Amino acid sequence: MRWSNYYLMTAREAPRDAEVISHQLMARSGLVRRLAAGIYTMQPTGWRTLRKLMAIVRRRMERAGAVELSMPAIQPAELWEESGRWARYGVELLRMEDRHGRRFCFGPTHEEVVTDLVRRDVKSYRQLPINLFQIQTKFRDEIRPRFGLMRGREFLMKDAYSFDADEEGLDRSYRSMHAAYSRIFEACGLEYSVVEADQGAIGGSSSHEFMVLADTGESAVASCAACGYGANVERAEVGELPAPPAGRGEAPIEVSTPGTTTVAQVAELLEVKPAQVVKTLIYETDDGLAAVAIRGDREVNEVKLLNVLGGLGLRLATAGQVEAATGGPLGFSGPVGLSADVRLVADRSARALAGFVCGANRGDRHFASVRWDRDVASTRPVERVDVVTAVHGDPCPRCSGGELRLSRGIEVGHIFKLGTTYSEKMNCTFTDDGGRLRPMEMGCYGLGIGRTAAAAIEQGHDRNGIIWPKPLAPFTVVLCSLDPGAEPVRSAADGLYGELVDRLAPAGFDVLYDDRAERPGVKFKDADLVGFPVRVVVGARSLANGGAEVSNRSGGEREVVALDEVCEAVVGRLQR
RNA sequence: CGGGGCGUAGCUCAGCCUGGUAGAGCGCACGGUUCGGGACCGUGAGGCCGGAGGUUCAAAUCCUCUCGCCCCGACCA
Structure with missing residues (x-):
C-alpha cells in the first residue's frame, strides 16, 4: 500500500x-x-x-x-x-x-x-x-x-x-x-x-x-x-486475618458514646483501635433485613455479600428500617440483643475478635468487652462468612504465608x-x-x-506513540522514502517496495510505503506514532552508506544493509 | 440518575468577569527558501461563537430553557 x-x-x-x-x-x-x-x-x-x-x-x-x-x-x-x-x-x-x-x-x-x-x-x-x-x-x-x-x-x-x-x-x-x-x-x-x-x-x-x-x-x-x-x-476471598489479642471483661459493659456514629469516632472516644470495634450494617435483601458484622477498619464487599445472602439485589437499609429492626438509631447497631428475626452474618474478621466494642442498639450507647460465644451466639444464630473487601497485603485464601496484591x-x-x-x-x-x-x-x-x-x-506505547505487537500492527513494515520525488532514491525505494511485498505477503506480513512528499521528520514522527514494528528507510544518506536502514519500533539495533539484503533483514526481524 | 466541568475555524484553545463589527497556534491552499526526527517567510481560504427564547440601541459575552460532550460516583450476563 x-x-x-x-x-x-x-x-x-x-x-x-x-x-x-x-x-x-x-x-x-x-x-x-x-x-x-x-x-x-x-x-x-x-x-x-x-x-x-x-x-x-x-x-x-x-x-x-x-x-x-x-x-x-x-x-x-x-x-x-x-x-x-x-x-x-x-x-x-x-x-x-x-x-x-x-x-x-x-x-x-x-x-x-x-x-x-x-x-x-x-x-x-x-x-x-x-x-x-x-x-x-x-x-x-x-x-x-x-x-x-x-x-x-x-x-x-x-x-x-x-x-x-x-x-x-x-x-x-x-x-x-x-x-x-x-x-x-x-x-x-x-x-x-x-x-x-x-x-x-x-x-x-x-x-x-x-x-x-x-x-x-x-x-x-x-x-x-x-x-x-x-x-x-x-x-x-481473603485468608484468615490475624486476630488482635482478646480483651478482658466478665460481661459486656454498656458505655455512653454520645454522637459517635462512625467507627472512627467510637474508637477515638473509647481509646481503642478501629480493628477492635465491630461495625454492624443493616441491609435490605430480597428476604427481608440482614445484619452484617465486620471489623471496624474493613469494608463490606457487596458482591460477596450478595452471594452469601442470595437474591437479586441488596441495598443499605434506611434509618427508619434500622430503627424498626434494631430498636436503636442508625449508627448504633450491634449484634448483642439483635432480634432473631434479623439474619445476622459476621465476617470472619469480626468473628475472630474477642472483647470488642459494638453498638448497643440504643442511641448514644455502645458495648465494650463483648464476646461472640458468650454474648451473641448463646441467644441467636450467627453465620460466619467471608464478605470483606480484599486490600493490599491481606493473607492469601489459598496458601499459607502468601499475601494478596x-x-x-x-x-x-x-x-x-x-x-x-x-x-x-x-x-x-x-x-x-x-x-x-x-x-x-x-x-x-x-x-x-x-x-x-x-x-x-495501553501495554505497548512510549512517548512517541504506539508500539504494536507484531501480530496486531496495521502494517508490519513501513518503508519510508525520504526523497520520493528524486532519483536515485525514488527508484531504489520503489524497487524495495516491490520486493518487500512479494517476499512478505506470503508470510502474512504487509508493507506501507510512505511515498508522501513530506519532510523526513514528519515521516519519522508518523512512523513512530502509528507504531509499525519494523521500519525501512531509504534516503540519499542511507544509499551513500550502502543501502537502506532497518530498525525496530521497539528499539534496539539500527542497521544499514545493502538493498538486495533488505528483505532478509526485515524477515529476520519479524521472525525474531 | 446525583455531583462537577466544557461547547468559539478540521484539531488544541484565547476572548466572556466588565456587552460595542470574531482571534492565535497547528492543519489546509498558493508562492518562495529548505530537506535524516513534526522547517521558515509571505499570501489566502475557512465561523449562524451548539440550538431556541429573552434583556438591550447593541449579545460569543448577561438571563432562561434546551441539546451535545467530558470527568467523579452509583450501575453493569
Whole structure:
C-alpha cells in the first residue's frame, strides 16, 4: 500500500475528550474517529488491526472446535421475555419498536438467540457437544461509556456458546475455551492473567476473566504471587486475618458514646483501635433485613455479600428500617440483643475478635468487652462468612504465608459456565442415551475485540506513540522514502517496495510505503506514532552508506544493509 | 440518575468577569527558501461563537430553557 493513495491521517494533538493513553493514541494516529458517545468509526488502519485480531481469534476458536456463524443483531422481545431478561436486563438494553409496534432490542449478547437456534436443531446427545461462535457488533447502552474503545456502547465482540450433554462435557468445553483464550492473548503478545470472577445474578458454577494488566484498567484484581491465586476484587476471598489479642471483661459493659456514629469516632472516644470495634450494617435483601458484622477498619464487599445472602439485589437499609429492626438509631447497631428475626452474618474478621466494642442498639450507647460465644451466639444464630473487601497485603485464601496484591486490569475476555439456567427456561433439551429428556449444559465465552486492541496499546506505547505487537500492527513494515520525488532514491525505494511485498505477503506480513512528499521528520514522527514494528528507510544518506536502514519500533539495533539484503533483514526481524 | 466541568475555524484553545463589527497556534491552499526526527517567510481560504427564547440601541459575552460532550460516583450476563 502506498501511503500517498491510502487513507491515514495523523494529528499532532489528541481530541480533548480522549482521556486514557490508548484512546489518545488511537485518535492521534488516525485509527478511530468518534461519532457519538461510545460509538466509533474504525478508520482503515484501525480496521486492519481489528481484522488481524479477528483472524487470530477465528483460527484459535476453530482449532478448539468452535464453529462460526452469524446471528442477527436485532432480536425480538419475545425471546428475552422467555429467558426473563426483558424485564431484568434494565436500561442497558437498547429497545426499539418496528412500524407495527413489535418490540425488539439490539442484542447486547446472544444467549437467547443461540439457545433458540440450538433447541430447534438439536434433539439428541449424539449431536452434542456443540460450540458456536460469531464475531459481531454488540450494543449496550452503557450509563457512562468512556476511554474510547475500552468501554464503548457499540463494540465488536467474539461470543461463543457451548452446549454439552452433561457437566463433564461442559468442563471439557470450558477448559478448551480457557486454553484457546490463553493462546489468543499470548499470540497477541499481551501480558495477562486469568482470575476468578463473579458470575453475577445469572448463576452458573464457574467464571473466569482474562485481564490485561494495565494501570488504566477499570477492574481491580487481587492476586497472590506465592501460589498464583487471582480473582476480581469483586469476589476475591481473603485468608484468615490475624486476630488482635482478646480483651478482658466478665460481661459486656454498656458505655455512653454520645454522637459517635462512625467507627472512627467510637474508637477515638473509647481509646481503642478501629480493628477492635465491630461495625454492624443493616441491609435490605430480597428476604427481608440482614445484619452484617465486620471489623471496624474493613469494608463490606457487596458482591460477596450478595452471594452469601442470595437474591437479586441488596441495598443499605434506611434509618427508619434500622430503627424498626434494631430498636436503636442508625449508627448504633450491634449484634448483642439483635432480634432473631434479623439474619445476622459476621465476617470472619469480626468473628475472630474477642472483647470488642459494638453498638448497643440504643442511641448514644455502645458495648465494650463483648464476646461472640458468650454474648451473641448463646441467644441467636450467627453465620460466619467471608464478605470483606480484599486490600493490599491481606493473607492469601489459598496458601499459607502468601499475601494478596492488588493491581488493575482490563477485562478483555470473560468465560462462564452457565449450566442449565438458559436451557431450562427456554426448554433447550435433548434426549440422552437412556431416552430421558434433559436440558443442555451451556457455557458462554466473550472476548472484546476493540478492547483487546486498546489494551495492547495501553501495554505497548512510549512517548512517541504506539508500539504494536507484531501480530496486531496495521502494517508490519513501513518503508519510508525520504526523497520520493528524486532519483536515485525514488527508484531504489520503489524497487524495495516491490520486493518487500512479494517476499512478505506470503508470510502474512504487509508493507506501507510512505511515498508522501513530506519532510523526513514528519515521516519519522508518523512512523513512530502509528507504531509499525519494523521500519525501512531509504534516503540519499542511507544509499551513500550502502543501502537502506532497518530498525525496530521497539528499539534496539539500527542497521544499514545493502538493498538486495533488505528483505532478509526485515524477515529476520519479524521472525525474531 | 446525583455531583462537577466544557461547547468559539478540521484539531488544541484565547476572548466572556466588565456587552460595542470574531482571534492565535497547528492543519489546509498558493508562492518562495529548505530537506535524516513534526522547517521558515509571505499570501489566502475557512465561523449562524451548539440550538431556541429573552434583556438591550447593541449579545460569543448577561438571563432562561434546551441539546451535545467530558470527568467523579452509583450501575453493569
